[in-house]
Amino acid sequence: MKLNHVPNLLFLFTIIFAMFPPAGIVSGQSTSPWNEVFNTDGTLRDDLTDLGEYSETVPWMNMEIPVLGNVLEASYHRYETPSGNVVVIPSATTLFFMTMNPSASGLLGSTGQVGNGAGVGIEAPGILKGLINSSPNLQEAWDTIINSLPNHVPPDQFFQDVISGKTNIFTIGGSNAMNFLWELLRISVNDHMLATTLLLYLKGQCASAPGGCPSIVDAAPQPSCPGATVKIGQPTLSIRPIAPEKSLVIGQDPNKRGADIQIDATIPPVVYTWYEAIPVYENRCRGAGSGETPNCKTDGSKESDDGVSYRAIVRYDCKKHVEVYEEPVKSVQAIANLSGESRDWIMGNLAERYYQATVHQPSFTLLPGLGMVATWCDGNKTCRANSTIERIPFADPGRFDLKMTVTTTGTPVSQPRILKGFGKIEVWITLLRSIEN
Amino acid sequence: MDIRIRKWHIYLTVSLTVISILTYYLATRPPSKINNIPPDPAAIAAVAGLAPIYNVDYRLGLENWISKVCAQATENGCQLFKELYAPGLWRNIQRNKMVLISSVSAVRRTQDQNINSPNTQTWELNVSIVDQSKANAQSQDQRVFAIVASNKSGQWVFERLLTNLETPKDNQEGTK
Numbered sequence: 001m002k003l004n005h006v007p008n009l010l011f012l013f014t015i016i017f018a019m020f021p022p023a024g025i026v027s028g029q030s031t032s033p034w035n036e037v038f039n040t041d042g043t044l045r046d047d048l049t050d051l052g053e054y055s056e057t058v059p060w061m062n063m064e065i066p067v068l069g070n071v072l073e074a075s076y077h078r079y080e081t082p083s084g085n086v087v088v089i090p091s092a093t094t095l096f097f098m099t100m101n102p103s104a105s106g107l108l109g110s111t112g113q114v115g116n117g118a119g120v121g122i123e124a125p126g127i128l129k130g131l132i133n134s135s136p137n138l139q140e141a142w143d144t145i146i147n148s149l150p151n152h153v154p155p156d157q158f159f160q161d162v163i164s165g166k167t168n169i170f171t172i173g174g175s176n177a178m179n180f181l182w183e184l185l186r187i188s189v190n191d192h193m194l195a196t197t198l199l200l201y202l203k204g205q206c207a208s209a210p211g212g213c214p215s216i217v218d219a220a221p222q223p224s225c226p227g228a229t230v231k232i233g234q235p236t237l238s239i240r241p242i243a244p245e246k247s248l249v250i251g252q253d254p255n256k257r258g259a260d261i262q263i264d265a266t267i268p269p270v271v272y273t274w275y276e277a278i279p280v281y282e283n284r285c286r287g288a289g290s291g292e293t294p295n296c297k298t299d300g301s302k303e304s305d306d307g308v309s310y311r312a313i314v315r316y317d318c319k320k321h322v323e324v325y326e327e328p329v330k331s332v333q334a335i336a337n338l339s340g341e342s343r344d345w346i347m348g349n350l351a352e353r354y355y356q357a358t359v360h361q362p363s364f365t366l367l368p369g370l371g372m373v374a375t376w377c378d379g380n381k382t383c384r385a386n387s388t389i390e391r392i393p394f395a396d397p398g399r400f401d402l403k404m405t406v407t408t409t410g411t412p413v414s415q416p417r418i419l420k421g422f423g424k425i426e427v428w429i430t431l432l433r434s435i436e437n
Numbered sequence: 438m439d440i441r442i443r444k445w446h447i448y449l450t451v452s453l454t455v456i457s458i459l460t461y462y463l464a465t466r467p468p469s470k471i472n473n474i475p476p477d478p479a480a481i482a483a484v485a486g487l488a489p490i491y492n493v494d495y496r497l498g499l500e501n502w503i504s505k506v507c508a509q510a511t512e513n514g515c516q517l518f519k520e521l522y523a524p525g526l527w528r529n530i531q532r533n534k535m536v537l538i539s540s541v542s543a544v545r546r547t548q549d550q551n552i553n554s555p556n557t558q559t560w561e562l563n564v565s566i567v568d569q570s571k572a573n574a575q576s577q578d579q580r581v582f583a584i585v586a587s588n589k590s591g592q593w594v595f596e597r598l599l600t601n602l603e604t605p606k607d608n609q610e611g612t613k
Contacts, residue, residue, distance in 0.1 A: 064601040066579045067491070067537070067566055069529035071522050071600060 032165035033111065033200060036081035042159045042179035044079070048087070049234050051078040052417035053191050054211045060101035061094065072097070074105075076210055077187050077195065080232060084203035085111075088210050089184075091193035098210070107199070109208030114162060114180070115197030190420050215272075215414050225275035225318035230413050233268025233327065233382075237421025239334060239404040242388070247427045250393040251360075258391035259425060261366065263334055263373075265406045269381035272323040272413045277316040284312045325411035326381035332373045334389070334404040336425070338362035342398020350397075353431075360395035367404075383408075397429035479593040480543035482585045483560040485509045486595020490518075491539035491564050499527045511586050514596040522598070536570040547582065547605050557586045557596065559605070 039045055055075040063071045074094045079087040088110070090098060098105035153161050159176050187195040201209035215230030240262055241247065247259035285296035285307040298307035343359055350357040367373060371389035378384070385406060394400065402423040410416035489505035503523050507515035529535075544561040564579045582599040599605075 062601065065522065065526060065598055066581050066601075067564075067577075068526045068535075069533075071525040073525055073528065 032163055033081070033083075033085050033202060034114070034165075035163040036083060036085060037079075037087055037198070037200065038114075038159050038163060038180075040160050040163065040176075042176035042183070044183050047082055048079040049081075049232050050419065051080055051086075051214050051232065051415075052235075052419040053077050054415070054418065056211060058105070058210075060104040061097040074098075074210060075191070075193060077191050077193075078211060078214065080214055084206075084215075084229060086201045086203075086206045086209050086214060088199045088201060089187055089195045090197065090199070090210060091191070092196055093193075094210070095197055106201075106208045106210050109201065109205055110199040111202050111205065113197050113199050190422065212415070223277045224316045225277045228272065228274035231271040231273070232414055232417075233270060235268070235406070235417075235419050236264075236266040237404060237406060237419055238262075238264045239402045239421050239423040241423075241425040247394060247425065249397050249427055249429050250395050252430055256391075256393070258393045259427065261334075261336075261389045261392060261402065261423075261425065263332065263367070263371075263385070263387045263389070263404055265329060265332065265385040265404070265419070265421070267327045267329060267383045267406075267408060267419075269383075270325045270327050270411045270414050272325065272411075274321050274323075276319040276321060278319050279313040280315050280317055281311045282314045283309055285309050323413075324381050325413060326377040326383050327408045327411050327414070327417075328377055328383045329375040329385040330407045330409045330416070332367050332375075332385050332387065332404065332406050334366040334387075334402065336364040336366055336392070336394075336400040336402050338396055339399045339401055339424075342396070342400075345398060346396060361393075362396060364392060364394075364400075366392065366402075394425075394427040397427050400425050400427060477543070477546075479546070479558045479585045479587075480560055482509075482593035482595050483558075483562055483583045484541045484543055486514070486585070487541045487562055487564065487581060487583055487598070488539070490598065491537055491541065491566060493530060494536045495530050495534050495570075496536070499523060502527070502530075509595050511588065511594045511596050514586070514594070517597050534570045535568055537566055537568055539564050539566045541565075544580075557584050558593070559584050559599070561605075 037045060037048065053075065054077075055073045057070055058074045061070075061072050061074050065071060072093065074097070075091045076094060077089045079089075081087065098107040102108045153166070155175070155177050159180070184195045187193075199209075206213035214232060241259055242262045243260040244257060248257070250256055250258055285298050287298055288294040288306060288308045292308050294305035294307055296305055296307050296309040338359065343362060346357055346359050364370070366389050367387060370392060371387045373385055373387040375385040376383070402425060404421045404423075406417075406419045406421070408417045408419070486506070486509045489502070489509055492505075493502050503515075503519050506518050506523075510518060541562055541564050544563050547559050547561050560583050562581050562583060564581050565576050566579060567574050567576045582604055584596040584599065585593045586596040587593050
């Protein structure tokens with residue numbers, strides 16, 4: 001791939017993006033597994049298990065600097081549906097390279113995708129290949145886009161149609177599409193990546209999904225028995241201020257109190273259910289071959305032994321095994337960053353009124369550094385981490401965005417996870433106003 | 438008084454004089470090869486930009502590395518390094534616990550990547566790298582390509598490194 005084509009590609013993406021302002025599009029199979037992913041209003045369902053952010057070095061995303069290595073890693077956010085399907089949300093950069101290598105990246109293995117205009121534009125088959133392999137012919141590209149336009153459905157009906165299995169449809173505007181875009185925006189902000197598209201991989205196809213299967217056991221069913229299942233627990237993360245009720249900037253506080261922040265993470269156990277096929281034998285008698293000594297009757301009416309006995313499997317009974325694994329917390333990181341709005345307010349409004357007003361310390365690395373983290377797993381194999389960080393000397397007024405990142409070790413049957421939680425704290429300042437009579 | 442000078446005295450004096458002059462000349466003469474950097478401001482910018490990238494210590498942290506690189510780069514180059522290059526490369530640097538000590542020299546100007554822009558040049562450079570984190574570390578030479586850009590005041594400043602996807606295939610097409 002030549003990066004010289006990137007401006008052309010970006011130009012075309014812009015055109016495609018402009019054609020699909022707040023929009024959703026879907027292609028997939030007639031029996032829709034999307035009903036496990038979306039509510040009818042375009043929001044993601046609550047019972048999706050957050051598998052967290054996942055990054056990996058992949059050969060189809062190779063952009064190397066000599067000695068220092070690969071610049072890019074493929075990154076995705078992934079969810080698992082109750083039935084074990086996997087929803088993969090690649091970053092825009094990852095999706096770009098997936099398009100360049102649709103087979104190796106697993107893009108072709110997805111059952112369907114729902115995305116906004118930019119995501120769909122990136123995936124549009126045929127257009128980008130043509131652009132990369134030859135000089136882009138804008139008229140041809142335009143014709144391809146026009147000819148491949150899917151069917152429009154009303155905004156309110158869109159996600160109902162997605163859930164009911166309609167394919168190759170799109171919509172423009174409407175509150176449901178906006179709900180969907182807010183979901184994408186939330187994921188984008190949380191993971192610091194541009195998310196545009198949801199790719200769906202059915203349970204049996206997850207090996208071809210980017211990042212592989214979240215459960216790493218061989219789930220091939222044994223004879224006549226149900227397949228194994230791995231149920232990954234839904235984590236709960238929280239990062240929040242606990243004292244004082246209103247934090248004052250450290251410079252104005254005579255007690256230099258600072259603020260306390262509480263961090264909690266709860267990771268439920270991973271439940272691995274598998275079935276053991278236990279053969280049930282029966283003694284049977286077959287006709288004896290030459291040289292064999294008969295020891296049974298092939299027919300009850302026979303007077304003497306004419307056959308040889310053997311054990312035959314007549315059926316399999318399935319014995320259910322449930323194994324519960326704890327998923328310990330490997331590390332916890334937490335940061336506090338002054339929001340952009342507060343930064344602007346300090347440097348603008350406040351600086352106009354108070355000559356020396358400036359931003360003192362806009363970011364804090366809370367963990368590791370300012371507190372200790374306790375991690376443990378209880379008797380129910382639920383693993384937890386908590387930390388109380390005391391007396392954080394916030395020196396700037398405004399809103400600090402709090403972010404925690406928890407890395408788990410994974411289990412013998414599931415991959416490690418990178419999970420994120422968010423919160424905020426407001427730090428107050430006392431402003432003096434002179435009142436003249 | 439009769440001073441008698443023997444022949445061998447003359448030979449000795451002349452020999453010592455010649456040796457002294459030769460020794461002084463060898464000790465004070467400029468090196469025969471000053472360095473490999475052509476006296477080209479663009480090449481100097483490329484070398485200056487590349488040096489902090491390849492002199493990196495994982496123990497000093499990502500921010501330290503970025504600030505050193507950005508000090509030698511254009512605003513766009515700094516942003517690109519910070520947002521695109523550094524996060525991924527730092528993962529590798531940390532993973533491999535790299536402590537790189539390098540010297541950089543410009544080799545030649547190559548065919549420019551963006552021929553429509555007269556304000557950029559592409560340079561081939563040689564980087565001699567020793568990873569001190571490794572036992573029995575040995576120097577290895579690496580060919581690297583970099584783009585430099587001239588700013589508003591006409592000064593050449595490092596813009597970015599080329600990745601393997603952009604490395605010129607025919608490096609014989611130098612334009613210098």
